[in-house]
Amino acid sequence: MTVEAELLATHPSPLRVAAFRRFVLANLVSATGSAMAPLALAYAVIGQGGGAGALGVVLATNTLPTIAFLLVGGVLADRFSRSRILFLGNLLAAVAQGVLAGIVGTGHATTVSIAACGLLSGVATAFTAPAAQGVVNQIVAPEQRQQANALVRLPGNAVKVLGPVIGGLIVAVSGPAWALGWDALTFVVAAVLLIGLRLEAPVAVGSAVADLRTGWSGFWSRRWLWTYTAAGTVVVAAWLAGYQLLGPVVAAEHYAGARSWGQIQGAFALGLVAGTLVCLRWKPHHLLAVAVVTGAGLVLPLGAMGLGLPLRYVLIAAVLAGVGLDVSVVCWTTAFQSYVPSEELGRMGAFNGIGERLAIPFGYLLTALAAGVWPGRVVLLVCAGAIALTTVLNLCVRDVYRIKRQPVREESRTGRVPVP
Template identity: 35%
Template sequence: MSSRTAPGPPSALRHRPAWAGRNYTLLTGAAVVTNLGSNGALIASAFAVLEAGGSSGDVGLVTAARTLPLVLFLLIGGAIADRIPRHRVMVAANALNCVSQGAFAVLVLAGDPQLWQMMLLTALCGTGTAFFSPAAEGMLLSSVSGEHANRAFALFRMAVNGAGIGGAALGGAMIAAMGPGWVLAVDAVAFALAGALRAFLDVRHIAPREPGGSLVGDLRDGWVEFRSRPWLWSIVLQFSVVVAVVGAAEAVYGPLVAREHLGGPAPWGLALAAFGVGTLGGAVLMMVWKPRRLLLVGTLCVFPLALPSAGLAVPLPTWGLCVVMLVSGLAIEVFGVNWMTTMHQEIPEEKFSRVSAYDWFGSISMLPVATALAGPVESAVGRTNALWGCAALVVIVTAAVLTVPDVRRLTRKPVPALPTAGGPDLPSGGSAAAVAAATGSPAGSPAGD
């Protein structure tokens, strides 16, 4: 693979670490832009449903409409992203997200949005994400050299999570002051700007794919890579439960608890911002800490994800909820960086996007069901019991994963230093590389939306 530098970078991009190449810088900037918009938009979509007279079940249906296309199209998106230039897939997906969120904003601002309309537009946004995510994660991991992976992933996540802090807090405040429609409009603009940045990504350093072969064959190759690693499929199975129950708790029950006990959307936005502060702290920690047993340390840090559900069940006052969200954010960021480093170390570059797609698919497969059933479960057992059940499931499945020998034993491998003069976008040389896990907000998306 070529190690040359992309010609003629803007002067602003020259003031960066030697290991942060053009693609890494553009990907980081674009992810920051989208996270500023998307963190507020997630809150806005829930309150748009509630302000239109919807119930907790309606909020769950709209959330499920976003995640169902992910389940349906992720595997196809991953295979396509390993067949054609990944940046083209990313830009096209950003364009779809821009249009769908813009239409959602117009619908809400015009007044009297119907549930089916909100579900349809949210489903279009989810479809864009299904094609975007595997391509983006493959692109991110191919832009980092092996010996700098831990620091690069930590810095990337620090920048993205920092944007999330501002996005969640600003989104909550904007909803309270101006209504959810304007927050959705800002998200549409953010997707347009991010797509423009991603259009300048350079893919010349990535070796051309071998011609021929079918889409089904590519999916089969990705499945072989996935199933041959017990540490990989066991943690993805774990997160299929964790993402589902945390998603139901925070996307459906959280806004309801905020409205009834905390005073509205602004305190809930503040709590989500505290989660972002925690992830920022975790990223700072991982800039200097390189644990030897990557997955053991990471899995232990999943246990605190039970805290927000428990805090909502009590319910804690705003300051208490902010504390537990901060702790869980810090812990899951440690998991996120260790997971990305493990995948970068273990999976071949040419299969990044396909393995990422199986990771995404497994991790979110139960999320549409969980969010759609959140309302009926609340009616059957009560919101408090449902939230305690969410917390208990996180603890149970995380403890179960620790029984897998490879999760406890897999260790960090030394990587020979590669030349990085001029800041080229280098893959990880002869060492194995991989796509990071993307499990939505619980695990942290490594590539942004």
């Protein structure tokens, strides 16, 4: 029996690990609120008289503190218990969403107050995102990473199928405050579950500043990592600016408003579920190349809405985009966890996160300004074109094809990760 076969027999499924089940449950609970939150936030801004410009300010304010504190979060994730960081970060997010629900529900919401709550949520994300990067590596066997990454996403994606539709109905009937309040409650429950993971802190050697310097050297030495991050800077900004900012605005102008936008988000989530199921069965050899190609599916719903296609075609495009995105995320996460040592995952994840988020505030603001000059549909097509062009350029990087699934699990035997 091969080493890989022996390991697979020893670890047949990550769901047999109690800590992994707890981690999956925490993600599921949090997803029930997060599935409704973007729609509720958008219509909270629209409800108090704001348009694309006001929504752009709110979304940019949510992103800026994440960028500002992400490196700090990455260093802490490689020095302290990741479960404790996730606990505190989720509590902070609960406070932010709870206050937001209160001011929206009492009719005291303004663009400034909504943006202030978003700023607090952005700080929480800066600490939880890098910590979450290293959890799977600490609780499952290396050869089960792709399955574990898919299983972590599966329950949350399933919730997102109905979550936006239900959220759209709640917003249409009762207003956005109820959906925001539920999101706050789910953060509290997730925090309690995550502290129960009791993950050991990574062994820290040297100062935090030295860790940061070492992290930057490691990030820059991995060409596949920084080029993928650079491409993500454009792709993520164009997708969020087009979908999250202009999507609800275009839905309000040309479709049936919150109800149609909820259906589009539900279709996208249905695609995410299908993509997760694909990843449970399909294990591509060229992990990073597949991640790049399948991520380009985000062009489809932006293009469909930009061309003014009927809602049924937009829904089909959203499903296909969801399939591609989830395959992309699972393949990318598996490659990242396989080629970066566990003790560096927080910092590498932080550098990657900063890179992918860096252009988001500018994308929101630029898109909001452009939407004031050109029709929203035209701006959506520009966003789709930016994603397509960036994907082609990223596929021209030779190192993208060197990040492959390892046929022999040397890490399982020696504790070392493969070097591309």
